[in-house]
Amino acid sequence: MTAPTRGLGEHGRVAPYDAFVSYSHRRDRALAEALQSALQDFARPWYRPRALRIFRDASDLTAAPGLWSAIEQALEKSDWFVLMASPDSARSQWCRREVAWWMANRSPERFLIALTDGQIAWGADDFDWAETDAVPPTLAGFFAEEPLWVDMRSVPPERVVAEFAAPMHGRDKDSLTGEHLARRSRIRRAVRSVIAGLSILLVVAVTSAVVALDQRRTAEKRQAEAEAQTRIALSRQLSSQAEAARDSDPRTALRMGIASIAVRPGAEAETALTRTLLGSRYAGSLDGHPTQVESAVFSADGDLLVTADARELDEDGKAPAVRIWDLHDRDRPTLLSAFHPAYRTWAVAISPDSGLLAVAVPAGDIQLWDIRQPSRPVTVGEPMDGPPSDIRAMTFSPDGKTIAAAGYDDNTVRLWDVARPARPRERAVLRTDGASALAFRPDGRVLAVGGSAGTTHLWDVASSGRPVRLPSSMTVGSRDSSSWVRSVAFAPDGRTLALTASDAGYVGEMSLWNVADPRRPRRAGPPVSSGGAAEQAAFGPDGRTLAAAVADAGSSDFRVRLWSVADPVHPLPLGAPLPHRYGADLLARSPDGDTLVIGNADGGVTLWRLTDRGSPRLRSTLRRPDVAQAAAFVPDGRLLTAAADGMLTVWSDEAKPLTALAASADPRTMAVSPDGRKFAVGGGTADAGIVAVGSVDSPARPVAANTGQQNIVDDLAFSPDGRTVAAGSWDGTVQLMNVTNAASPSTIGRLRPGGDDAPPENVRAVAFAPDGKTLAVGSDRVLRLWDPAGQRPIGEPVELDGEAGAVAYSPDGRTLVAAAGNTVRLWDVASGTALGSGALHDSTVRDVAFGPDSRLLATTTSAGQVRLWDLFDRADPRQLGDPRAVGGPSWFVTFSPDGSRLAAGGGPAVYIWDLTELRTLLSDPLASACGLVGTGWTRQEWNRYVSGVPFRDTCPL
Structure with a gap:
């Protein structure tokens, strides 16, 4: 066609x-x-x-x-x-x-x-x-x-x-339509033939593709596994390096721990960083000073810190700086302002009301600054014309009306009246044998002036007339002219004076002096340290501790040491020196005694803590005439305690008893229902067990019921629904009581853990699982699980390491803990397997308690030692800080409902600690660490320590 x-x-x-x-x-x-x-x-x-x-x-x-x-x-x-x-x-x-x-x-x-x-x-x-x-x-x-x-x-x-x-x-339309249809039919047949052929090829191709895809996926999986293993190895390596560097270079250690999480986020790296944080007393760095900081001073409330460097004008004519820092959050200092008073700053001082800052500049001049708005300091009046030499020591009197300043080279101390800061006037000039250190006695009546040859004089500055130097002087260290007094510090009660002195060869000593009679000071005891230089001694706020930097003879590397000076005649070192060495001065100690400011040789300052990070802080001590043997918090934060005299006391947060009432004979145990509406107290005599049940809203009228048990009720527990109380007795039984109506408790069952035919086992511990389906019972040396509804045992008994002291389930239901003898063991509830080998204590464990988040575990012992444990890794519990001591055998330990407080009994007192800082750190160690170091690694630093893993910002804002 x-x-x-x-x-x-x-x-x-x-x-x-x-x-x-x-x-x-x-x-x-x-x-x-x-x-x-x-x-x-x-x-x-x-x-x-x-x-x-x-x-x-x-x-x-x-x-x-x-x-x-x-x-x-x-x-x-x-x-x-x-x-x-x-x-x-x-x-x-x-x-x-x-x-x-x-x-x-x-x-x-x-x-x-x-x-x-x-x-x-x-x-x-x-x-x-x-x-x-x-x-x-x-x-x-x-x-x-x-x-x-x-x-x-x-x-x-x-x-x-x-x-x-x-x-x-x-x-024509018909022939064209026919041709169209014929062509379409031929195409369809051809397409079917092609499709048949292609189908065969497709099967071959698909098979090959599937094989190739499978091979690709296998290769990708292997590559991913290799990358994962690389990340694991790098993360662990960084964590290990962080642990090794924690004492010598804590800031680098923290940044390594932070990078470990960036390389491989997860529980392992977070746990390692948490341990680095808890093990380090590094409290941050204050950067910005280009050269060594010569002086620093805290405000009276500890919320402000002023630092000053003493460099001269640089090539660009840039003056040295005085910087004011906000320390409300010690772990996150904030720079509020910086100003340049002169070409060199030798000393700074803050008035007791924190409103006035004195800055000593060259040639003995002193400038006053109004720092009531610390972000915008302004000068006050004209500079005071001081001694013709530089001022190296300066301080305010306790009433803030006088400034004392020591001329380093002209052997004078000048006193200025600054009651009217805009018009200061020179009050007196004291002639001394050199002047290198100053301190007012807390009452402001005596001024101690330390100078050359290790000698310190006391001056009576109380009279309105001319100050008088008191007749006796004090000498520490060598009397050689090269030996200078480095610091003088009065204890808060003004009765003890700490003096340090050293010579150019870093040889010197620190001594304590009794200055109760300032006319006749006498050495309190032998030197606190000898053979080494000592710098800037500072008492704690209670006067019972003393901190100072001490170096071995001939060494310029200092370590901070802490002493107990409760008995000034026999000062005792408190632990080992802080592990951190530094080559500059100890500049200041915070008013609360917890933070030290140390100058760095290359500029800036570093803050160090004297207490462990996250360490529980004693909040209050509740005292009664008799021994407190049981306690429990109620939802509103009040604490109920039961004492050996049978009295139940309700305490407010101000450590004052709200009421006291009879509860039961010799109360041994106490519990509050999960809904916080009822409480129960267990006790009794050797002949009869007693449980008293009451309403938290009206605790003055608990109802005591004889349980029918033939010996003391040593432990009790509420069921999760609050309707049942399990009471364990020394007669070998567990009584189940219906307490739905607190006014009329009744018995609904009795368990005999050792069996009806066996000798009775003393039941000392009971605990309901959070789902209420299991009751754990510790009796003698055995732990048993029971079905409380069917009143029958579950599984086989578990042999313990000693006599059962306490059992508890974690609030999340994952963990069961049992204390026996001096050992605490944990079990995984789901599998029933033991976790780890057990935590050892130095004496019998009396009680255990979980925090509400199941992360913290508290234990207390007959020797009065309270320990906190981190259960982030349940198989490897880690003790947090040193044990807290109470004033006698401790019978109980309990957390507040929100987990912010911990209470433990010791002797006739209950001690309550604040856990806020610890809980913050544990909840987000990365944020805590980034707050301390300020910034993470740069890309260059990352590439130096990490290979094979792309850069990641480790502390993003």
């Missing part, structure tokens, strides 16, 4: 387009696109891209300067005109212009109409314009006879296409 000749226009020229489609963009864009596609594909041989080339402006126009000229060129090159007729196209100015062009330049025989909407009606020799609204009126008179038009709304799509394709191809 020979294909017809196409592409010749009506005048025999080549036409690039077989047809031009004119349509309304608003209504018929989609239909025009569909018609174009169908005409181009109808009866298309498989080897041709299209059967016809149809122009549609949206698909064929390119960017051109004139839109109509481009359309006109397309009309010029088109063989047929197809109008998609509708009222919208009839009104369209573009459709009208296109129709008008065709009417002026082409024949009506090549004008086809596709009706998409509206009406077309033909009259005798033209459109019936009364009925017709789908074609523009400009077509009037164009057709000599009715033109070809197809209603696309009622004719099947394939027929519409055939109607228009046939004249464009120059073929």
Whole structure:
């Protein structure tokens, strides 16, 4: 079959387009696109891209300067005109212009109409314009006879296409449609054959792809495993390096621990960082001073710290700086302001009311600054004209009305009256044998002045007249002229004076002096330290501890030591020196005695703690005439205690008893119901056990009930629903009591852990699991589990290391702990397996308690030692800090409902510790560590320590 000749226009020229489609963009864009596609594909041989080339402006126009000229060129090159007729196209100015062009330049025989909407009606020799609204009126008179038009709304799509394709191809409609169908059938058969062949190839390809994909996944899995192992190894290495560097370089150690988490987040790295935090007394760095800081001073409340460097003007003329820091949060110091009083600053002092700052500058001048708004300090008055030499020591009197300043080279101490800071006046000039250290006695009546040859003099400055030097002097260390007094410090009661002195070879001593009679001071005892230099001694707020920096003879590396000076005649070292060495001065000790400020040789200062981080802080001590043997917190924070005299006491947070009432004979144990509404106290005599049940809202009227047990009730526990109390007695039984109505408790069952036929075992510990389905019972050397509902044992007994002292379930129900003898063991409740080998104590463990978050465990012993344990890794509990001592055997320990306090009994007192800092640290060690170090590693530091793991910001803001 020979294909017809196409592409010749009506005048025999080549036409690039077989047809031009004119349509309304608003209504018929989609239909025009569909018609174009169908005409181009109808009866298309498989080897041709299209059967016809149809122009549609949206698909064929390119960017051109004139839109109509481009359309006109397309009309010029088109063989047929197809109008998609509708009222919208009839009104369209573009459709009208296109129709008008065709009417002026082409024949009506090549004008086809596709009706998409509206009406077309033909009259005798033209459109019936009364009925017709789908074609523009400009077509009037164009057709000599009715033109070809197809209603696309009622004719099947394939027929519409055939109607228009046939004249464009120059073929009759039936033969063209038959050819189209035949071609489509052949194509389908060919496609099926190809598909069959391709299916075989596809199976082969898919199989190969599956194999390749599996191999790829295996490779990716191995790569991921290798990367994971690399991260594990790097994280552990960093944690290990952090632990090793903790004492020598704690800031680097913390940053390594932080990076360990960044490399591999998770429990292992967090636990390691927590241990580094808890084991380090580093409390932060204050950066910004370019050279060594010469002086620092705390405000009286400890919330402000002022630091000053003593450098001279640098090449750029930049002056040294005095900086004021906010220390409300000691772990996150904040710089409030910095100013430049002169080209060198030798000493600073803050008035007792924290409103006035004195700054000693060269040539003995002193500037006063108003720091009531520490972020904006302002000068006060004119500088005071001091001694002709530099001032190296300066201090305010306790009443804030006097400033004493020591001239380093002119052997004078000047006193200024600053009661009116804007108009200070010189009050007196004291002549001394050198002046290197100053301190007022706490009452302000005596001034101690330390100077050369290790000598210190006391001055009576109380009288309104001229100050008088008292007759006796004190000498420490060598009397050689090269030996200078480094510090003088009065104890808070003013009766003891600590003096330190050393020479240029770092040889010296520290001594305590009894100055109760300042006219006749006498040495309290032998030197506190000898053979080494001592710097800046400072008493704690209670006067019972003394901190100082001490170096071995001939060494410039100092360590901080702490002494107990409760007995000044026999001072005792408290533990080993802090492990951190430094090569600069100990500058200040905070008023609360917990923080030391130490200057760094290369600028800035470092803060160190004297107490362990997170260490529980004693909050209050509740005292009674008799021994407190049991206690429990209630939801509102009050504490109930039961004493050996049978009295129950309700305490407020101010350590004052609210009420005292009889509870039971010799009370041994106490518990509060989970809903906080009821409490129970157990005790009794060797003949009868007693449980008293009361309402927390009205604790003055507990109801005591004889349990029917034949010996003392030693432990009791509420069920989770608060309706049942289990009371364990020395007669070998556990009594189950219904306490739904606290006013009328009743017995509902009795368990005999050792069995009816065996000798009775003393039941000393009971605890309900959080789901209430299990009751743990410790009796003699055995731990048993019971079903309290069915009153039958669960599983086999567990042998303990000694006589059971206490049992407890963690609030999350995952862990069971039992104390026996001097050992505490943990079990995983789900599997029943033991966790670890057990924590050893130095004496019998009397009680255990979980914190409300199940993370902390507290234990207490017959020797009066209370310990806290971190159970982040339950298989390896870690003790947090040193044991806390109480004043006698401790019988109980308990957490407050919110976990912020811990109470333990010792002798006739109950000690309550604040756990806020510890809980904050444990909940987010990363935030705590970042707060201390300020910033994490830079990219360069990361690349130095970490290889194979992309950089990650370790302390993002």
